[in-house]
Amino acid sequence: MAGPLPRAVTLSPPQQAVLEALLRQHSTPQTLALRVRIVLAAACGMRNLPMTRDLACSLKTVIKWRARWAAAEAHLATVEHDPPELKRMVGRVLADAPRPGAPDTFTAEQIVQLINLACTPPADAGRPLTAWTPRELADEAVKRQIVPTISPTSVGRFLQAGRTAAASQPLLAYRQDQSR
Structure with missing residues (x-):
C-alpha cells in the first residue's frame, strides 16, 4: 500500500521559467540543479519514491526540498511581477539554510x-x-x-x-x- 500523498507543489509560469533557466545555465552548482529538478518533478505530479530513483537522491532530500518549496509558494507568488526579485527569491528558497553553531565572537x-x-x-x-x-x-x-x-x-x-x-x-x- 502506498504511503500518504506527498505535499503538492504548484508552479506558476514565471516560477517554472526561472527554474528551467537555472537548469540551462552551465554555472549552476549541481546541488542547486538537483533541488530544481526535485521541484520541477514534484510540480509534474511525480511521487517521492520514483523521484528518488530518477534523480539518484535520498527520500529525505526529496521530502525536504518539496516541503521547502511548498512552504514558500505564497511568498513566491507575491514577487512574480518582478523577475529579478523572483529569481533572487527562488535562489533563497533553494539555498542551504544557515548552519547551527556559535555566533561569531568578533565583529x-x-x-x-x-x-x-x-x-x-x-x-x-x-x-x-x-x-x-x-x-x-x-x-x-x-x-x-x-x-x-x-x-x-x-x-x-x-x-x-x-x-x-x-x-x-x-x-x-x-x-x-x-x-x-
Whole structure:
C-alpha cells in the first residue's frame, strides 16, 4: 500500500521559467540543479519514491526540498511581477539554510580595528618593539577596549586572513626586558 500523498507543489509560469533557466545555465552548482529538478518533478505530479530513483537522491532530500518549496509558494507568488526579485527569491528558497553553531565572537569592525592597530608602529602605543607580535597586539587590543578579550592565536588568524605580517616570537630586546 502506498504511503500518504506527498505535499503538492504548484508552479506558476514565471516560477517554472526561472527554474528551467537555472537548469540551462552551465554555472549552476549541481546541488542547486538537483533541488530544481526535485521541484520541477514534484510540480509534474511525480511521487517521492520514483523521484528518488530518477534523480539518484535520498527520500529525505526529496521530502525536504518539496516541503521547502511548498512552504514558500505564497511568498513566491507575491514577487512574480518582478523577475529579478523572483529569481533572487527562488535562489533563497533553494539555498542551504544557515548552519547551527556559535555566533561569531568578533565583529567585522573589531577585526578591522585590530588590523588597523597592526599597521601602526608599536612605539606609537608606547611598546618597546620594532614590530608587533600577536601577543602584544592582543594585549594592546584589550587595553584599547577594541575587544574585551582575545588570544594571540585569534590575532594571528585575523592577521593571516588579512595578509598582515607580525613577528611570531617576541623580540629579543623585549624578552630580556621582561626577565628583569
